[in-house]
Amino acid sequence: MEFKGADILSAKQFNRGDVETVLKTAARALQYASKKKWSDILKNKLLASLFFEPSTRTRLSFETAMIRLGGSVVNSVGTQTSSLSKGETLLDTGRVIEKYADVIVMRYSQENSAEELARGAAVPVINAGDGSNEHPTQALTDLFTIQQELGSIDGLKVAMVGDLKYGRTVHSLSYMLSHFDVEMTFVSPETLKMPEHICRSLKEKNVKFKETFDMGEALREANVLYMTRIQKERFEKEKEYEKVKNSYILTREMIEQKNPKLLIMHPLPRIAEIAQDVDDLQGAAYFRQVANGLAVRMALLTMVLGKTL
Amino acid sequence: MEFKGADILSAKQFNRGDVETVLKTAARALQYASKKKWSDILKNKLLASLFFEPSTRTRLSFETAMIRLGGSVVNSVGTQTSSLSKGETLLDTGRVIEKYADVIVMRYSQENSAEELARGAAVPVINAGDGSNEHPTQALTDLFTIQQELGSIDGLKVAMVGDLKYGRTVHSLSYMLSHFDVEMTFVSPETLKMPEHICRSLKEKNVKFKETFDMGEALREANVLYMTRIQKERFEKEKEYEKVKNSYILTREMIEQKNPKLLIMHPLPRIAEIAQDVDDLQGAAYFRQVANGLAVRMALLTMVLGKTL
Amino acid sequence: MEFKGADILSAKQFNRGDVETVLKTAARALQYASKKKWSDILKNKLLASLFFEPSTRTRLSFETAMIRLGGSVVNSVGTQTSSLSKGETLLDTGRVIEKYADVIVMRYSQENSAEELARGAAVPVINAGDGSNEHPTQALTDLFTIQQELGSIDGLKVAMVGDLKYGRTVHSLSYMLSHFDVEMTFVSPETLKMPEHICRSLKEKNVKFKETFDMGEALREANVLYMTRIQKERFEKEKEYEKVKNSYILTREMIEQKNPKLLIMHPLPRIAEIAQDVDDLQGAAYFRQVANGLAVRMALLTMVLGKTL
Numbered sequence: 001m002e003f004k005g006a007d008i009l010s011a012k013q014f015n016r017g018d019v020e021t022v023l024k025t026a027a028r029a030l031q032y033a034s035k036k037k038w039s040d041i042l043k044n045k046l047l048a049s050l051f052f053e054p055s056t057r058t059r060l061s062f063e064t065a066m067i068r069l070g071g072s073v074v075n076s077v078g079t080q081t082s083s084l085s086k087g088e089t090l091l092d093t094g095r096v097i098e099k100y101a102d103v104i105v106m107r108y109s110q111e112n113s114a115e116e117l118a119r120g121a122a123v124p125v126i127n128a129g130d131g132s133n134e135h136p137t138q139a140l141t142d143l144f145t146i147q148q149e150l151g152s153i154d155g156l157k158v159a160m161v162g163d164l165k166y167g168r169t170v171h172s173l174s175y176m177l178s179h180f181d182v183e184m185t186f187v188s189p190e191t192l193k194m195p196e197h198i199c200r201s202l203k204e205k206n207v208k209f210k211e212t213f214d215m216g217e218a219l220r221e222a223n224v225l226y227m228t229r230i231q232k233e234r235f236e237k238e239k240e241y242e243k244v245k246n247s248y249i250l251t252r253e254m255i256e257q258k259n260p261k262l263l264i265m266h267p268l269p270r271i272a273e274i275a276q277d278v279d280d281l282q283g284a285a286y287f288r289q290v291a292n293g294l295a296v297r298m299a300l301l302t303m304v305l306g307k308t309l
Numbered sequence: 310m311e312f313k314g315a316d317i318l319s320a321k322q323f324n325r326g327d328v329e330t331v332l333k334t335a336a337r338a339l340q341y342a343s344k345k346k347w348s349d350i351l352k353n354k355l356l357a358s359l360f361f362e363p364s365t366r367t368r369l370s371f372e373t374a375m376i377r378l379g380g381s382v383v384n385s386v387g388t389q390t391s392s393l394s395k396g397e398t399l400l401d402t403g404r405v406i407e408k409y410a411d412v413i414v415m416r417y418s419q420e421n422s423a424e425e426l427a428r429g430a431a432v433p434v435i436n437a438g439d440g441s442n443e444h445p446t447q448a449l450t451d452l453f454t455i456q457q458e459l460g461s462i463d464g465l466k467v468a469m470v471g472d473l474k475y476g477r478t479v480h481s482l483s484y485m486l487s488h489f490d491v492e493m494t495f496v497s498p499e500t501l502k503m504p505e506h507i508c509r510s511l512k513e514k515n516v517k518f519k520e521t522f523d524m525g526e527a528l529r530e531a532n533v534l535y536m537t538r539i540q541k542e543r544f545e546k547e548k549e550y551e552k553v554k555n556s557y558i559l560t561r562e563m564i565e566q567k568n569p570k571l572l573i574m575h576p577l578p579r580i581a582e583i584a585q586d587v588d589d590l591q592g593a594a595y596f597r598q599v600a601n602g603l604a605v606r607m608a609l610l611t612m613v614l615g616k617t618l
Numbered sequence: 619m620e621f622k623g624a625d626i627l628s629a630k631q632f633n634r635g636d637v638e639t640v641l642k643t644a645a646r647a648l649q650y651a652s653k654k655k656w657s658d659i660l661k662n663k664l665l666a667s668l669f670f671e672p673s674t675r676t677r678l679s680f681e682t683a684m685i686r687l688g689g690s691v692v693n694s695v696g697t698q699t700s701s702l703s704k705g706e707t708l709l710d711t712g713r714v715i716e717k718y719a720d721v722i723v724m725r726y727s728q729e730n731s732a733e734e735l736a737r738g739a740a741v742p743v744i745n746a747g748d749g750s751n752e753h754p755t756q757a758l759t760d761l762f763t764i765q766q767e768l769g770s771i772d773g774l775k776v777a778m779v780g781d782l783k784y785g786r787t788v789h790s791l792s793y794m795l796s797h798f799d800v801e802m803t804f805v806s807p808e809t810l811k812m813p814e815h816i817c818r819s820l821k822e823k824n825v826k827f828k829e830t831f832d833m834g835e836a837l838r839e840a841n842v843l844y845m846t847r848i849q850k851e852r853f854e855k856e857k858e859y860e861k862v863k864n865s866y867i868l869t870r871e872m873i874e875q876k877n878p879k880l881l882i883m884h885p886l887p888r889i890a891e892i893a894q895d896v897d898d899l900q901g902a903a904y905f906r907q908v909a910n911g912l913a914v915r916m917a918l919l920t921m922v923l924g925k926t927l
Binding site for chain 2: 046072077087092095096099101102
C-alpha cells in the first residue's frame with residue numbers, strides 16, 4: 001500500500017508488508033510516545049478529530065499523537081452538536097471537513113461510515129471504529145504490543161476471549177493476524193461467537209483457528225490472551241448475562257497455576273473481566289498497550305501525511 | 310467601521326466600504342484557507358469559541374481559521390456544561406471570558422445574545438449565529454463567494470429560496486446585499502416569508518426585490534440561487550410540510566433546462582433540497598463556499614485583532 | 619511541600635509556607651495572566667483537562683493558563699463520552715491518561731475522586747473540584763485575591779456567606795485561611811451550616827470563628843465578604859428556599875450604609891445573590907478574581923511540572 005494520502009479504513013487493506021512497515025515506524029515513534037522527546041514533524045498540519053460515538057481513550061490517543069508530533073487539532077464530540085443530527089450525509093460532512101483539515105479521524109456508530117466520509121474527503125481518513133465492524137488502528141496497536149513484548153508474532157498461539165460477535169477490535173485483529181504464522185483460539189459464549197464471514201475468510205487463507213467456550217483450556221495453551229468486555233446490552237435476559245460474565249473473568253490464580261508466562265492484553269476499558277490483582281503480573285500488558293497505541297497512531301498520521309519519522 | 314477591537318454582531322453594522330474591506334482581506338487570506346500556506350500572524354492570540362447551540366461546521370471554521378493563522382483556541386460546546394445553565398447572565402459570562410481570551414466567537418439560541426455578551430467583554434466578540442436573528446459572517450462568506458465566482462456583485466439578480474422567516478443567513482445576506490446594485494427575489498411558502506422588518510428596510514433603501522412562491526420562475530431569471538433548508542419543526546401539520554418541502558427541491562434537470570449558468574449556493578448542511586446530482590454542475594458552489602468561509606473568518610479575526618494579513 | 623511532581627488534591631496538604639510559595643509565584647505569573655505577555659515555559663508539555671462534571675469557567679481557566687505559557691491541551695468534557703460511563707475505575711483512567719499527558723486536571727462529582735485518579739497516574743494530578751468536598755485551586759485564588767487587594771491576609775476578618783455545607787470552595791478556603799491570623803464568620807441558614815469536621819479542625823488549631831444567620835452583622839465587621847450561591851436543589855421545600863434566598867442577597871445599599879470599604883468576593887457564577895449594581899463598587903473584586911485564578915493556575919502548573927516562572 002502507498003501510505004501517503006491513503007485512507008485507513010479496514011484491517012483488510014493491509015498485507016503483511018504493510019503491517020510490518022507500520023510496526024517499524026511505530027518503533028521509531030516510541031521515543032515520542034513515551035514522552036521522552038517531542039517532535040515538530042507535523043507542524044502546520046491539522047487533524048480533524050470527529051468522534052460521533054463516545055470515546056475518551058481512542059480520541060485522546062489520536063489527538064495526543066498529533067500534538068506531540070507538533071501538529072494541531074480541531075475536534076467534534078457526539079452527534080447532537082453536529083450537522084449529522086440535522087440530516088447531513090457523511091459524504092457531505094467529508095466534503096466540508098476536508099476544506100479545514102489535512103487529515104480526518106472518525107468514530108461513528110454505523111458500519112462502513114468511515115468509508116462514506118472518505119468518499120467525500122480528498123484528505124486521508126482514518127477509521128477509529130465504525131460500529132461493531134472494524135477498528136484497524138487498535139489491531140495494529142495489538143500487533144505492535146505482541147511484537148514489543150514477545151519479539152515476534154510468527155509462531156504464537158493467540159486466544160481471544162469475550163464478545164467476539166460485536167467486538168470490532170477482535171475482528172480487525174483476526175484479519176491482521178492472518179498474515180502471520182499464528183494459531184488462533186476464539187473463546188466466547190455461544191451467542192457471541194466470531195462472525196461467520198471472518199471464520200470463512202480465515203479458512204480460505206488456511207489460517208489455523210478453533211472455537212471453544214472454555215477459557216481455562218485456551219489459557220493453558222496460549223502465548224497471548226486477548227480479553228474483551230462482554231456488554232450487558234447484548235443479552236436478552238439478565239440471568240444469561242450474569243452466567244456468561246462470571247465464566248470469563250480472568251484471575252491471578254488462573255494465570256499463576258496454568259500459564260505464568262502468558263501475555264495478557266485488553267483493548268480497555270477493563271471492567272470486571274480481569275481481576276485487579278492481575279495488573280502487577282509481568283505479563284499484564286494492557287496499560288503498556290496504551291503507549292503503544294500512541295506510537296502506532298503517530299506512525300499512521302505521519303505516513304498518511306507523507307512524512308518520515 | 311474601525312475593525313480593530315470591533316465586535317462583529319450584525320450585518321447592519323457594515324456599509325459598502327466595510328464589506329469591500331473584508332472581501333479584499335479575505336482574498337488575501339485564501340492562500341491560507343486553501344491550505345497552501347500556514348501563517349503565524351495570530352501567534353500568541355487566543356480565541357474563545359463558545360458554541361452554546363450545536364454546530365460543527367461554523368465552529369470548526371472559526372477554530373481552523375484561528376489555528377491556521379498561528380493562533381490558539383479554547384472552546385465550550387453546549388449549554389449543559391456551562392455557567393449559563395446555572396443561571397449566569399451573558400453579561401457576566403462576557404466579563405469572565407474576556408479575562409482568558411483575546412477574541413470571542415459565540416453562537417447562542419437567543420436573539421441579540423452576542424450583543425449582551427459583548428457588553429460584558431472588553432475584547433472583540435463575533436456573532437456566529439444568535440437564534441433566527443443574524444449570522445453576519447455567513448453573509449460575508451456568501452458575498453465573497455459571489456464575487457469569487459462571478460467577478461462582482463453589482464448588476465446581479467439574487468434569488469433566495471426556502472425558509473426566509475427563520476433563516477438567519479438570508480436575513481444577514483439581504484442586509485449586506487442591499488449596499489450593492491442587485492435585484493432580489495424571495496421565494497418561500499406563505500408561512501415562511503421574509504420578515505416584514507427586513508422588507509421595509511429594503512424598501513427604505515430603494516432596493517429592488519419581489520416575493521414569490523414559484524421557484525421555477527425565479528430560477529430562470531436569477532444569476533444566483535441561494536437555497537436554504539426548510540425545517541419540519543416550523544410547521545404545525547406534517548402534511549403541509551411535505552407539500553412545501555417537495556416544491557422547493559432543486560434538481561439537475563431544472564437547472565439544465567432553465568438556466569445552465571446559474572450559480573447555486575447553500576449555507577449547508579444540505580439535506581434533500583438540492584438533489585445530489587446537482588453537485589458536479591459547474592455552478593454548484595456550495596462546497597467551495599466552505600473554503601471561502603474560512604478565508605472570511607481569517608480576515609475578520611485578523612482585522613478585529615488589529616493585524617494586517 | 620516539594621511541588622515538582624506533586625498532586626494538588628486538597629487544601630489540607632498546604633502549610634503556610636506552601637501557600638506563600640504559590641502566591642509569590644502567582645504574582646510573577648500575573649504578567650502572563652493579564653495578557654500583557656505570552657510565555658513558552660511549558661512548551662512541549664501536555665495537559666489533559668478532564669471535566670466529568672460541567673464547568674466552563676474553571677476548565678477554561680486551566681486550559682488558558684496552560685496555553686498562555688506555551689503548553690498544549692487535550693480535554694474531555696462530561697461523563698457520557700468517557701470510559702467511566704462504561705464502568706472503568708478512576709484508577710484505570712489514571713493509568714491510561716498518564717500515558718498521554720504530562721499533567722492532569724480533573725473535576726468529578728464524587729468526593730476523593732481526584733485522589734483515586736492520582737493513585738493510578740504517575741504524573742501530577744490537580745483537583746479542580748471533587749463533588750462538595752474540595753476545590754483547592756479556587757481557595758488559593760481567593761487568598762491571592764485578598765493579598766492583591768488588601769496587601770496581606772493576616773489581621774483580617776473574613777465572612778463567608780451562603781451554602782457553607784455543600785460549597786466546596788468555602789471548605790478549601792477555611793483550611794487555607796487557618797494558617798493565617800484571621801477571624802472567620804460563617805453566615806448561613808441552619809440547614810446549610812459549615813460541616814462539623816471543618817469547625818472541629820479549626821478549633822483544634824485555635825482559629826477564631828463564629829457562626830451566625832445574620833448577614834447584616836457579619837457585613838459590618840468584616841474586611842472580606844465571601845459570597846456563595848445557594849442552590850435550590852439543596853432544599854426539600856421550595857418555600858424554605860425562597861425565604862433563605864432572599865435573606866442572603868447583597869445590595870449596594872447594604873454595603874454603602876454598613877461598610878463601604880468591604881472587599882466583596884464570589885467564586886462565580888453569580889446569580890441573584892449579589893445585586894448587579896454592586897459590580898462597580900471599588901470593593902467588588904469578583905471579576906478581578908478571574909484573572910487571579912489564571913495566575914494561580916499558571917503558578918501551580920509550572921511548579922508541579924518542575925519549571926520556574
